[in-house]
Amino acid sequence: MLDLAIEERKDFVYTKSKQRKALKCDTDSISGAVSQRACVYCGARVVLNPITDAVHLVHGPIGCASYTWDIRGSLSSGSELYRNSFSTDLKEQDVIFGGEKKLTKAIEELVQKYRPRLVFVYSTCVVGVIGDDLEAVCRAMAAKHNIEIIPVQSSGFVGNKSMGYRAACDSLLRLIEPRRGQKIVKRKNCLNLMGDFNLAGETWIIKEYLNRMGLALNVAFTGDAKYETLKTATQASLNIVQCAGSMMYLAKKFEEKYGTPFLRVSFVGIEDTVESLRRIAKAINDQSVYEKTEELIAVEMEKTIPVIQEYGKALQGKKAAVYVGGGFKAISLIKQFKELGIEVVMIGTQTGGPEDYAAINDLVEEGTVILDDANPAEIERFTLEKGAHLLVGGVKERPLAYKLGLAFIDHNHDRKHPLCGFDGAVNFAREVYSTVCSPVWKYV
Amino acid sequence: MSETNTHFRNVNENPCNMCMPMGGILALKGIEKTMVIIHGSQGCSTYMRRHISEHFNEPVDVASSSLNEKGTVYGGEENLKKGLDNLRKVYHPDFIGILTTCLAETIGEDIERIAQEYVRERDLSQDLVVAVPTPGYGGTHTEGYFLTIRRIVAKLAKKTQKHSRINVIIPNISPADIRELKRILSLMDIGYILLPDVSDTLDAPYSRLYHKIPEGGTPLAHIRAMSGAVATVELGITVDDSLSAGKYLEEEYGVPLYRLPLPMGIENTDLFLRTLGEITGKGVPRGLELERGRLLDCMIDSHKYNFQGRCAVFGETELVYAISTTCLENGIFPAVIATGSRNERLGALLAKSLQEGGSNYVLLNDTDFAHIREQCKIMKVNLAIGSSEGRYLTEREGIPLVRVGFPVHDQVGGQRILSLGYQGTMAFLDRITNTLLDNKHQNYRSSLYRKYFVG
Numbered sequence A: 001m002l003d004l005a006i007e008e009r010k011d012f013v014y015t016k017s018k019q020r021k022a023l024k025c026d027t028d029s030i031s032g033a034v035s036q037r038a039c040v041y042c043g044a045r046v047v048l049n050p051i052t053d054a055v056h057l058v059h060g061p062i063g064c065a066s067y068t069w070d071i072r073g074s075l076s077s078g079s080e081l082y083r084n085s086f087s088t089d090l091k092e093q094d095v096i097f098g099g100e101k102k103l104t105k106a107i108e109e110l111v112q113k114y115r116p117r118l119v120f121v122y123s124t125c126v127v128g129v130i131g132d133d134l135e136a137v138c139r140a141m142a143a144k145h146n147i148e149i150i151p152v153q154s155s156g157f158v159g160n161k162s163m164g165y166r167a168a169c170d171s172l173l174r175l176i177e178p179r180r181g182q183k184i185v186k187r188k189n190c191l192n193l194m195g196d197f198n199l200a201g202e203t204w205i206i207k208e209y210l211n212r213m214g215l216a217l218n219v220a221f222t223g224d225a226k227y228e229t230l231k232t233a234t235q236a237s238l239n240i241v242q243c244a245g246s247m248m249y250l251a252k253k254f255e256e257k258y259g260t261p262f263l264r265v266s267f268v269g270i271e272d273t274v275e276s277l278r279r280i281a282k283a284i285n286d287q288s289v290y291e292k293t294e295e296l297i298a299v300e301m302e303k304t305i306p307v308i309q310e311y312g313k314a315l316q317g318k319k320a321a322v323y324v325g326g327g328f329k330a331i332s333l334i335k336q337f338k339e340l341g342i343e344v345v346m347i348g349t350q351t352g353g354p355e356d357y358a359a360i361n362d363l364v365e366e367g368t369v370i371l372d373d374a375n376p377a378e379i380e381r382f383t384l385e386k387g388a389h390l391l392v393g394g395v396k397e398r399p400l401a402y403k404l405g406l407a408f409i410d411h412n413h414d415r416k417h418p419l420c421g422f423d424g425a426v427n428f429a430r431e432v433y434s435t436v437c438s439p440v441w442k443y444v
Numbered sequence B: 001m002s003e004t005n006t007h008f009r010n011v012n013e014n015p016c017n018m019c020m021p022m023g024g025i026l027a028l029k030g031i032e033k034t035m036v037i038i039h040g041s042q043g044c045s046t047y048m049r050r051h052i053s054e055h056f057n058e059p060v061d062v063a064s065s066s067l068n069e070k071g072t073v074y075g076g077e078e079n080l081k082k083g084l085d086n087l088r089k090v091y092h093p094d095f096i097g098i099l100t101t102c103l104a105e106t107i108g109e110d111i112e113r114i115a116q117e118y119v120r121e122r123d124l125s126q127d128l129v130v131a132v133p134t135p136g137y138g139g140t141h142t143e144g145y146f147l148t149i150r151r152i153v154a155k156l157a158k159k160t161q162k163h164s165r166i167n168v169i170i171p172n173i174s175p176a177d178i179r180e181l182k183r184i185l186s187l188m189d190i191g192y193i194l195l196p197d198v199s200d201t202l203d204a205p206y207s208r209l210y211h212k213i214p215e216g217g218t219p220l221a222h223i224r225a226m227s228g229a230v231a232t233v234e235l236g237i238t239v240d241d242s243l244s245a246g247k248y249l250e251e252e253y254g255v256p257l258y259r260l261p262l263p264m265g266i267e268n269t270d271l272f273l274r275t276l277g278e279i280t281g282k283g284v285p286r287g288l289e290l291e292r293g294r295l296l297d298c299m300i301d302s303h304k305y306n307f308q309g310r311c312a313v314f315g316e317t318e319l320v321y322a323i324s325t326t327c328l329e330n331g332i333f334p335a336v337i338a339t340g341s342r343n344e345r346l347g348a349l350l351a352k353s354l355q356e357g358g359s360n361y362v363l364l365n366d367t368d369f370a371h372i373r374e375q376c377k378i379m380k381v382n383l384a385i386g387s388s389e390g391r392y393l394t395e396r397e398g399i400p401l402v403r404v405g406f407p408v409h410d411q412v413g414g415q416r417i418l419s420l421g422y423q424g425t426m427a428f429l430d431r432i433t434n435t436l437l438d439n440k441h442q443n444y445r446s447s448l449y450r451k452y453f454v455g
């Protein structure tokens, strides 16, 4: 049993041993623990923000919008509207007398100015408490302007980040719902990609793979997504789900409502990429797709493997600590590190579920520390105790790693290089090499 | 001139300010062995930590009471107390700041009472905890910053014996700037109490041993002694009296108050040194005189280039004021002056010198970047000065940005940007002049070709 300063944290952390133990997860953060997690609004905003031609309006005080203004690296092939941060900027008076009027006027102004076909209105903490009727305001404005205005129920205190994913998915479901009487026609060999946000062009990389396999990418949720294309989502014959944490819910609902099957995939690391491509081909079950897929894999592997092996030589025997947002990413990272000859000695996530932790448990060596909803004190302690040479994380973890004198790998949403697919695997290996083998560590 | 007050607009498009608790965190991070807990939902503290972290490239630990639905309905008192317990177990702070968020304020949490009860129940010192109401909708991070300092002083300063040090209260400036101020004070051989001091806590040197709370910050004992100082120099002329810690010390303890602009530019720096001289009777040392001479030399070297500058200045009021006056001194005309705060003093303070500058300008209060961008086009601005948030002016309008202030999160070194004192002004001026020169070098060939060859 690990001895932690905060008693309530004990069930969230354990060291892998022969005796398997279920980890506590998917629950609220503990007060005063300095969790690395954000809130419901954050979860919703991450998922929806990559929709490029929508107005994303934050209904609340200014801070919430300030801190989320264009901080993600999602790329667009068209509109740049999504890179703005719109807020109703509630002030004291609005909190006392209600913010519905201001919201109405804000939508009015934005519609006049940008003529969008789609507006998302996010609720924040205050709005949830003062009880503004978002639904009613959105409905009235939508009818008036004949566009879609969708409320996102993302008040910060109603749960953790996962609740925000849920809220975003609910909004997406509303958006893709076919009009009454409209017939759903499924297109063959046509896929939706869920849980990819086109960070540094990752959606485009996957799209190219699919094309080379003889498949078409219909809609990506939500990387480089547009109003127009989102509306065709029901036409896909298969959904592939990458970031399961955020999109599993959508995939399941999709299956329920429109009978579209789904498949969990991961394009993080060579092993998972190859396996995912094969599983997609299998699900499509078409001889020519099989062949093209194998061809694609062969071509890419030949280019990639030697490069990765070269980097791997310098990295043998190093140890990594991982703290990322979602469970599936964590799992893939363990495998990816194995490809480089690196052992993961500490691993945790912000929003992983019980199955994720079970899978993680099966993959890691005995002695690895597994933890949910960690805080800086725990990350510090276990990376040091376990002798990690590098830490994987986001913006908040980076300075901590550096202060501890450790190499650091960005797996955050504002990175400028892709980490998915074969190119991504090379980028990853190069990044690990460039940080672990930097001369700077000689001096610290 | 025109002064536009936009605070009646209904939508803020690309914010030029942050919320109150953000300022509170920045102030508290400058106090020795201090931890901060934000009373509200988890997201606020995480977002603010992230924002601060990116600017300073430092770990920034801030706890949250992680209010959930239950806490919101039945009150978050228990959450907050538990949070305080947990935070003390992990961090062992000597001082704790509790800040509220929108959520806590909207549900009417009385953190002052909760804090008092907490220290009583746990049998702790009354002075361990300061509670500051900082609703996000109550003002910008600038107001949050000054209010928090005032509250800290009100909490800790006690009637003490008179001593010979002077209080120096500063706005949110870079660690490099704080170090420069301290260097100047030391050169003049002046004993001082500087509040708040993030020069080590948010720009900590690498050391083998990691400290969960970084070393440095204004010592608590110093804050307690502020009431006995010979004078207070508050670098906050744009700050409202109700937010001024210097005013508080003057009213409660009769410490004479000098409110000055940031010592940036020749006049402001002269004024700062002159005032220090008046208070202490000490003259300006030779070293600083030489620096002044070098700054003058630098100003002469660049004056012609700078005359082509028409800039937009935006950000926190104190810095905006100091930058604007420095620009004016150097022939660079601040055509658009903007702040996300609602501040009455700024415009009045600048009006005279701007009118003397002879050209039209706009002053935007409580503004956003959509508005700033629009005005930059109208006013034909060719240089932007302020935080990273102005990068859109470059991306969309091709106006180069000289980064200064908070936050600078798209480049490294936000904590190392030096702009104060004679030396800092030189560095600042060089950055500006070279940006204007780059501008020129980049297109003079093509523009002359177009004008005279193509015709």
Ligand code: SF4
Residues within 6 Å of the ligand: A060, A061, A062, A063, A064, A065, A124, A125, A126, B019, B020, B021, B040, B043, B044, B047, B100, B101, B102, B103, B135, B136, B137
């Ligand atoms: S504006 Fe209010 S709810 Fe938003 S981050 Fe600031 S304190 Fe939190």
